[in-house]
Amino acid sequence: MAGLSTRHLLGIKDLTQADIELILQTADTFKAVLNRPIKKVPSLRDVTIANIFFENSTRTRLSFELAEKRLSADVVNFAASSSSVSKGETLIDTVNNILAMKVDMVVMRHPYAGAGIFLSKHVNAQIVNAGDGAHEHPTQALLDAYSIREKYGDVAGKKVVIVGDILHSRVALSNILCLKQLGAEVMVCGPTTLIPKYIGTLGVKVEHNLIKALNWCDVANMLRIQLERQDIKYFPSLREYTMLYGLNKQILDSLDKEIMVMHPGPINRGVEITSDVADSKQSVILDQVENGVAVRMAVLYLLAGQTV
């Protein structure tokens, strides 16, 4: 059996369908490990991983750290806000200094798109992209696909709508690429100002009416409005956005089928999704978090498994 076709995980666009299938299949085994009395395996005991986060993160950083520790890797954490980056050190110098301490892999989150790709060309370590600006967030897409597969048995043929700030969302792009690779039908839904002009070239449908989109789909992935990335006003007010694109229990109950509700987190309760939806039985938000550890374990295991 062949391994991954890539040395790094920089984005879903670098993965083949076989790569994605292998990651999801390996994640099944790790999910079983996480449900054992002893949730740890010794596979990565000779691997050192640096988590370098130049942007705030709760779930992704904790999830990666837990995945690394469950695989018995040595872990060092680095937050840019409390580092020498604030003194003017470049990204390459920062990473090379970390690598000089004999680090094998780097998990990086960065506010600029392409930071992971840039780094992979300049340093001699395996790079895992934990989110780069509005570009890609591959492990989020993989865990979302895993969660859909877990509920429905297969991703192929499923109709998935991604709702919200598509323009600024790395989750949206990675999800579209991953779901299309696995044979799902994908639709994006949101205000015209938050839908990229040429999104159709990725083979997705575009819908501006939330109710129509929800009636079409099996899965609704509700995205957060990324105010931190918005340089101008894209809609009149959050209240108006919520009225047109927020998912509430009333809308959910009015549908003639039971759809699966996802959210990559963090949730803005009452904006893109109400509390009663987030906490409903149709929501798999916490399952996504649990699956995130298994999927990230699979990614790290498969990347580290390439011959030293």
Added chain:
Amino acid sequence: MLNLTLLDGQKFQITIQRLCRQLIENHNDFSNTVLIGIQPRGIFLAKRVAEELRKILPNDTILQGDLDITFYRDDFRRRENPLVPNQTRIDFIIEGKKVVMMDDVLWTGRTIRAAMDAMQAFGRPEKVELLTLVDRRYSRHIPVAADYVGIEVDSIASQRVVVSWKETDGEDKIELLSEVK
């Protein structure tokens, strides 16, 4: 490739039955004993042994599970191809039980070392025994010995011992494969 059949047909079946009788001699009613097959090929042996034991002891409950050792192997990151894990299926408690670990071929002993590690995740057994269908003698890299042996084979490192099973390969057979130069 030169194929030498070491065991097949009725003799193969007799060997399995002998191993079962030896197990019964040491474990009596199996109320405190579980059988664990090591993935990927040991599970066929464990299933066959469990099946035979159920025929001989129809009133006893024979617990049998599959153990994957992929994450516990010592050659991770030292192979061309990655190690793709198999499923572990152990839906019973190992804590305090007598465990009979089974693999089709005992060669270097490294698989058994990994299996001992992997088993720790499921509790502390009272005792662990090893049953193997084929013992490739004088080939150990670590000090491991089987308690129950189907047949012993003297072979060199370049040779391969392959066990085929009726359920998956169409017939029960043990072959010694040698490269012809």
